[in-house]
Amino acid sequence: MSEQATQETTQPKAPAPAPVAKPPKGITIADSAVARLKELLEQRQTPEAGLRLAVRGGGCSGLQYSMEWAEKARERDKIFEKDGVRVFVDPKSYLYLIGTELVFEQTLMASGFKLNNPNIKAACGCGESFSV
Numbered sequence: 001m002s003e004q005a006t007q008e009t010t011q012p013k014a015p016a017p018a019p020v021a022k023p024p025k026g027i028t029i030a031d032s033a034v035a036r037l038k039e040l041l042e043q044r045q046t047p048e049a050g051l052r053l054a055v056r057g058g059g060c061s062g063l064q065y066s067m068e069w070a071e072k073a074r075e076r077d078k079i080f081e082k083d084g085v086r087v088f089v090d091p092k093s094y095l096y097l098i099g100t101e102l103v104f105e106q107t108l109m110a111s112g113f114k115l116n117n118p119n120i121k122a123a124c125g126c127g128e129s130f131s132v
Contacts, residue, residue, distance in 0.1 A: 027053070027089060028101040029082040033113060036104040037085045046071065050079075050086030053102070053115070055093040063096065063132070065115055096132055 029037075041047050052070040055063050070088050073079050077088045089097060101116040119132045 025098060026078075027080045027087060027097055027099075029080060029085060029087060030101055030103040032104040033102045034083050034085045036113070038083075041085070044069070047084075048072070050088050051102075052088045053093065053097065054090060055096040067113060 054066040080087045099118045
């Protein structure tokens, strides 16, 4: 009797799908924003204060940003810090701001802080409100 060798054939595996890029956790503070916030905090003579970012209902697209000074963080705030500059975000607003970058832009026409938010699905023409 003869023995037959069994050969296993293997199918080449399909390449794994590329992972979908997820927005980074937290809020990133760009160097331009750090520099401008330091200037403003020195002018206010409140170096321990920080910038409070929030998302509120309103505007043509349903949500809008709010920025104001805060002397200190609230109990449940998330705190983001870079080079001594602090940004405070309440837990509810944080859900809309995950992965956002705070930048300061200065052009011939305007200057100000801008939030580059990867979660935005639509925005109004004026850029003041958005929806997710």
